[in-house]
Amino acid sequence: MITPDQIRAARALKGWSQTELANRANVAVPSIANIELGKQKPSAQMLDKIYEAFLLAGIVFTKNGVEKRSFDERITTFSQEDFPGQNLYLSVLEDVYLTLKDLPEVERIWYVFVPIDEISPPAVVEQIRKIRSAGIQIRNIVNEDDTYLMGDFDEYRLIPKNLFVNSISMVYGTKFAMTLDSSFEKPEPGAVIIINDENAANAQRGVFEVLWQTLPKPEKSTAREKY
Structure with missing residues (x-):
């Protein structure tokens, strides 16, 4: 399961605002903000949407954090x-x-x-x-x-x-x-x-x-x- 720290790190790696991530994951902007602050425990479905949005953008989650895929980002x-x-x-x-x-x-x-x-x-x-x-x-x-x-x-x-x-x-x-x-x-x-x-x-x-x-x-x- 991805963590709030990983979500923030992945956003930073892509240069996305919370609004950009929310639009790509099809979730509410306040939900992204609250998840990153630890104020909201997201459902498994919401985490899947966030994970999928980053995966489509070439981001993978690792045990130690996040990283861009090593092959051609296109x-x-x-x-x-x-x-x-x-x-x-x-x-x-x-x-x-x-x-x-x-x-x-x-x-x-x-x-x-x-x-x-x-x-x-x-x-x-x-x-x-x-x-x-x-x-x-x-x-x-x-x-x-x-x-x-x-x-x-x-x-x-x-x-x-x-x-x-x-x-x-x-x-x-x-x-x-x-x-x-x-x-x-x-x-x-x-x-x-x-x-x-x-x-x-x-x-x-x-x-x-x-x-x-x-x-x-x-x-x-x-x-x-x-x-």
Whole structure:
């Protein structure tokens, strides 16, 4: 379990204010202040959110304190070993929301190769609704056989099934992310890689745009609910 001293040290290492950490961890600012002062005993869920926010930013907690990851800071990886039993895709979706929500409208576009909407658990559906509520445009490239489409047809393009891979990849802002070790039988990813590099993101965005402009839109949906 991380300590108040480690939280303060991690903030200092990143140059974050308490407000910045609170926004990234999706907790109240007074909670961060009170935790660091030892006035509030945080729940395990709140500590997980704080831990996750730092992990996504390249900070790891050690027995002796905190440290930055030794590899390229533009690359963040985390796995089920970091968050046992959690759906790592939710962590990526929260990063999509935080990265895009305050950008100019023309830049608030989330490009994503996505598996079937039908297998998305309720928590993922709610997180996508949160993303949409921030005015973020979504461009989904899905398997041509997928008819369970919870968004508007304009938000989808159909890729031939022989070219579709059931591994989520996406571009948002200056970031390119992908999931590993997922399948139709086990959609929750075993690991996630996020590359925060403008050139890498723009290269992947270009590929998405070519596909977006050439692939067909869907014409039917069997979805029982909408985002």
